[in-house]
Amino acid sequence: MRLLNRDVLEPLRTRDWRLAPAAVVVWLAGFTGLLVSWWLAVAIGALGGVLGLCLLRGWLPSAWLDGDARSRWLRRGMGWALVVCGALSVMPTALRLRSWEQDPLRAHAARGETARLAVVLADRPRPIFSEGFGGQQAGARLASVSADVRHAEVKGQAVPSTGSVLLLVPLSGWGNLLPGQELRTEGQLAPGDTVVAVLRVRGPPNGVTPAPVWQRAAEGMRAGLRAAAGDVLSAESAGLLPALVVGDTSGLPHRVVDEFRAAGMAHLLAVSGANLAIVGVATLLLLRTMRLGPRSCAAGAGLTLLGFVVLAGPEPSVLRAAVMGGVGLLALVVGRERAALPALAVSVVVLVLHDPAMATSFGFALSVLATGALVLLATRWTRSMTGRGVPRMIAESVAVPAAAHLVTAPVVAGMSGQVSLVAIGANLLAAPVVAPATVLGLLSALVAGPLPWLGEVFAWLAGPALYWMIQVGRHAAAIPGGALEWPTGWWGGTLLALVLVAILLLARLRRVRVLLVAVAVSLLVVLVPGRVLAPGWPPAGWSAVACDVGQGDAVVLATGEPERAVLVDTGPDPGAVAGCLDRLGVSRIPLVILTHLHADHIGGLSAVLDEREVGAVAVGSGRLPVWAWRDVRSRAERSDVPVMWLATGQRLDWPGLRIEVLGPHNADTRQEGEASGTEINNGSLVIRATTGGGRILLTGDVELAAQADLLDNATDLTADVLKVPHHGSRYTAKEFLDVIRPRIAVISVGAGNRYGHPNPTTVARLTAAGAMVLRTDQDGDIAITGDLSVVRRGDPRGPPH
Numbered sequence: 001m002r003l004l005n006r007d008v009l010e011p012l013r014t015r016d017w018r019l020a021p022a023a024v025v026v027w028l029a030g031f032t033g034l035l036v037s038w039w040l041a042v043a044i045g046a047l048g049g050v051l052g053l054c055l056l057r058g059w060l061p062s063a064w065l066d067g068d069a070r071s072r073w074l075r076r077g078m079g080w081a082l083v084v085c086g087a088l089s090v091m092p093t094a095l096r097l098r099s100w101e102q103d104p105l106r107a108h109a110a111r112g113e114t115a116r117l118a119v120v121l122a123d124r125p126r127p128i129f130s131e132g133f134g135g136q137q138a139g140a141r142l143a144s145v146s147a148d149v150r151h152a153e154v155k156g157q158a159v160p161s162t163g164s165v166l167l168l169v170p171l172s173g174w175g176n177l178l179p180g181q182e183l184r185t186e187g188q189l190a191p192g193d194t195v196v197a198v199l200r201v202r203g204p205p206n207g208v209t210p211a212p213v214w215q216r217a218a219e220g221m222r223a224g225l226r227a228a229a230g231d232v233l234s235a236e237s238a239g240l241l242p243a244l245v246v247g248d249t250s251g252l253p254h255r256v257v258d259e260f261r262a263a264g265m266a267h268l269l270a271v272s273g274a275n276l277a278i279v280g281v282a283t284l285l286l287l288r289t290m291r292l293g294p295r296s297c298a299a300g301a302g303l304t305l306l307g308f309v310v311l312a313g314p315e316p317s318v319l320r321a322a323v324m325g326g327v328g329l330l331a332l333v334v335g336r337e338r339a340a341l342p343a344l345a346v347s348v349v350v351l352v353l354h355d356p357a358m359a360t361s362f363g364f365a366l367s368v369l370a371t372g373a374l375v376l377l378a379t380r381w382t383r384s385m386t387g388r389g390v391p392r393m394i395a396e397s398v399a400v401p402a403a404a405h406l407v408t409a410p411v412v413a414g415m416s417g418q419v420s421l422v423a424i425g426a427n428l429l430a431a432p433v434v435a436p437a438t439v440l441g442l443l444s445a446l447v448a449g450p451l452p453w454l455g456e457v458f459a460w461l462a463g464p465a466l467y468w469m470i471q472v473g474r475h476a477a478a479i480p481g482g483a484l485e486w487p488t489g490w491w492g493g494t495l496l497a498l499v500l501v502a503i504l505l506l507a508r509l510r511r512v513r514v515l516l517v518a519v520a521v522s523l524l525v526v527l528v529p530g531r532v533l534a535p536g537w538p539p540a541g542w543s544a545v546a547c548d549v550g551q552g553d554a555v556v557l558a559t560g561e562p563e564r565a566v567l568v569d570t571g572p573d574p575g576a577v578a579g580c581l582d583r584l585g586v587s588r589i590p591l592v593i594l595t596h597l598h599a600d601h602i603g604g605l606s607a608v609l610d611e612r613e614v615g616a617v618a619v620g621s622g623r624l625p626v627w628a629w630r631d632v633r634s635r636a637e638r639s640d641v642p643v644m645w646l647a648t649g650q651r652l653d654w655p656g657l658r659i660e661v662l663g664p665h666n667a668d669t670r671q672e673g674e675a676s677g678t679e680i681n682n683g684s685l686v687i688r689a690t691t692g693g694g695r696i697l698l699t700g701d702v703e704l705a706a707q708a709d710l711l712d713n714a715t716d717l718t719a720d721v722l723k724v725p726h727h728g729s730r731y732t733a734k735e736f737l738d739v740i741r742p743r744i745a746v747i748s749v750g751a752g753n754r755y756g757h758p759n760p761t762t763v764a765r766l767t768a769a770g771a772m773v774l775r776t777d778q779d780g781d782i783a784i785t786g787d788l789s790v791v792r793r794g795d796p797r798g799p800p801h
Contacts, residue, residue, distance in 0.1 A: 049090070245442055570594070596701060693784045
């Protein structure tokens with residue numbers, strides 16, 4: 001019991017814990033009842049009731065709950081709360097879970113049958129992002145939306161279902177729908193985890209009724225905010241402002257989402273209790289400066305919170321955030337942890353009893369845990385630091401993000417499969433600008449409709465804060481080792497929670513604490529110099545680097561001048577190619593060559609044009625897919641960068657680099673219409689770069705027909721290094737490889753890709769011919785140096801060598 005000493009028990013005695021166990025029982029009953037069976041909800045509710053009776057009878061003596069009058073009062077209150085909430089978990093909650101578990105639509109979903117449903121939407125459609133591949137543009141083409149069933153038919157027969165379903169729908173035709181709208185749709189059923197079924201819909205909705213007036217008003221304000229931000233801010237900042245204010249990420253580049261997630265800042269992109277606390281505090285400060293009384297201030301803050309819920313939309317996540325935000329505001333305004341903790345417990349009980357699905361929501365868990373950290377940990381840590389002479393503002397700035405990150409880390413790890421090691425620092429740096437940006441964004445949303453110019457002014461004023469948050473997230477995500485891989489799911493989260501609890505308890509022992517500090521310092525001494533201060537990258541004298549950009553291509557060719565390089569293709573993702581160029585220290589790119597217009601070769605162009613000094617963008621004769629050609633032209637025009645056309649036989653020279661265009665010989669110059677993926681691949685530019693490290697052949701995605709054309713035209717294809725065509729696909733002729741005779745073969749490929757690249761036969765042919773085969777999915781960035789030696793940045797056998 002040495003770990004549970006007086007320092008631990010004393011804070012427990014000084015807080016009102018009467019409702020906390022009851023909230024845990026209700027939450028656990030809903031959680032296990034949904035994920036396992038409704039019988040578990042009955043068992044846990046009954047167990048909670050029995051524990052409550054034992055407390056009332058005094059059958060569970062404890063050093064914490066026995067002794068003085070206050071302890072006896074606490075025990076009685078806790079006992080009655082457990083009895084009541086246990087009964088509620090057994091009866092209404094368990095009965096609702098039983099009804100959900102035995103819903104007739106579940107049986108049809110298990111058989112994958114087609115159904116027609118009449119539903120009422122419960123929230124707004126949420127876009128589902130997918131990376132670009134081949135001729136498919138990156139972005140959101142599908143969306144998910146929750147709905148309540150009003151009528152169901154399967155094979156013409158009515159099914160008596162009244163449960164909740166998840167609709168997977170095309171974004172087009174569905175993206176502008178609002179909660180409260182009724183509609184009819186049909187699609188294929190599939191089993192769901194926390195809903196009675198999932199319905200995959202292909203077509204548009206039918207019989208859509210008008211949305212409630214308050215929903216239309218809220219959507220008008222959200223649209224005004226998006227328009228105002230888009231007119232005066234950069235694309236990233238314009239997408240971040242609606243996400244920060246109302247959780248609307250529809251216009252936010254996916255690169256920023258990934259960076260915020262890696263930096264532990266993803267909570268800023270969703271409506272949470274923090275949003276409503278900021279709005280409520282700003283309202284209270286304004287009303288207090290007007291010298292209004294306490295009741296008027298409380299009424300004004302309450303109306304503001306209600307208006308914010310309407311603006312963000314009365315979806316379950318927003319309603320949950322409203323309750324949690326009210327709890328956080330109560331703790332801040334009243335300044336009494338004893339009042340805040342019962343309020344938090346009541347919020348959990350009310351929300352889970354109202355909607356048991358809340359119990360399995362990651363967002364719900366994050367809200368409860370973060371609010372609990374504010375009430376129980378942050379205030380105590382702040383007092384401890386101020387008692388040691390730390391200024392209160394600094395103490396709060398450190399304690400709040402540290403406490404929130406500590407208690408939410410298990411949930412975040414279960415969601416993302418990552419444990420961020422930079423989250424506390426990143427949130428500490430971003431925290432000072434979050435509140436001003438949120439308030440300015442809210443003001444912009446309120447006035448953008450009637451006064452668009454004033455809405456743009458407020459959005460413009462928020463610009464510096466938004467830019468700062470983006471830069472913090474970007475640099476934090478780029479720190480080597482800033483995020484550790486971790487098992488996903490509830491079990492992964494539970495494992496991390498147990499690890500953190502063990503560390504915190506052991507850290508109370510002085511000897512263990514000294515050992516933990518020594519281990520942390522040792523890791524910093526070993527890892528920081530090896531991975532950050534002296535990473536050995538880029539290698540001296542590098543002439544070419546194949547960037548690890550996932551399932552796509554991006555090759556950087558040194559020009560012999562500092563910070564200058566030619567880039568061939570940009571990969572599928574802006575963040576990946578930008579990170580590779582950052583690591584190489586490349587800031588000026590005289591020419592970006594796009595071998596062809598598939599998404600996995602042009603997807604990162606936006607980051608290159610936005611963040612580097614680019615001389616020109618060069619393309620081949622192909623103009624398909626049409627969307628890709630238009631995207632390349634529009635991005636180049638916005639950055640005032642010319643687009644040029646490379647033709648077979650053309651040569652380009654720099655001090656340390658020569659590029660020869662060897663193909664294609666039979667080009668398709670259509671600017672409209674359709675073409676197969678193979679036709680577009682065969683139109684790839686084939687170029688040979690002569691560098692200080694020998695000759696490098698870059699082949700785009702050419703397949704058998706284009707390879708045969710190059711051979712038939714007796715093109716000199718010999719090279720020291722080959723960028724293997726089409727990510728090492730099986731459509732690579734042995735005769736083609738025999739003519740090239742490469743010493744080094746580089747395959748740019750994504751780990752676990754769905755195409756099975758690289759093909760084992762292609763790899764075997766290269767190996768049999770004596771080539772050293774390298775893969776970006778296994779080796780990371782791959783550099784070729786002047787003496788044709790190879791340096792692997794991501795070599796699993798150790799640091800670059």
